[in-house]
Amino acid sequence: MKYKFFYAIIISCLLFSAANSYSADLENGKSLFKFCTLCHGKVGQGIKGGDIPKIGGLPQYYLSHQLEQFVTEKRFNPAMVTIGRLDTMSDKDKDDLTAYIASIDIQKEAPTLTIPTYTGNAKKGKKLYKGDCKTCHGRKAEGKVKKKAPPTAWQYSEYLLRQIDFFKNKHRIHDNDEEDETFDDYSKEEIIDILTFISTLDD
DSSP, rough: OOOHHHHHHHHOOOOOHHHHOOOOOOOHHHHHTTTTHHHOOSSOBBBBBTTTTOOOOOHHHHHHHHHHHHHTTOOOOOHHHHHTGGOOHHHHHHHHHHHHHHOOHHHHHSSSOOOOOSSOOOOHHHHHHHHHTHHOOOOOOOTTTTTTOOTTTTTTTHHHHHHHHHHHHHSSOBBBBTTOOOOOOHHHHHHHHHHHHHHHOOO
């Protein structure tokens, strides 16, 4: 009798899990993405110059976290929330949207898009990168899920520089830590060297 009860519990758990498992609706995500293309481009390729990042192909864990940051104004950009309709989306819509953006094969959709090598010393930048950046962003700046750190190897250097300035001036929180001081001791030249090294990793 006790075994029947035990099996009933297992079956109930499996049925509950199946009923509540989430499968992204990529078509819905693609439809919602049309609001993002106004700034980020048709396939999320962004714009060179520092203002609009590439987002096509970014991992979903990072995209979801950043959407939440914008909606809660921990990252303040009212225009993005309004134009992107983030303030009216359901949680499922956000999941569908981020799943679709993550599914974009940027190299296939925009094969001629490249990251220009930045202007500093890549050799010096590599040494500095291994000191503070590699632990979270990976040896080749590929990002790490467990750290919730995004890949940076294929991002525009000007955009990364702008975000580092935000981190240094406490306009944006780095590493989810309001007390983070990662960039405080780096000179502008050293930061440019790091970004130069990262820009050589783009494939």
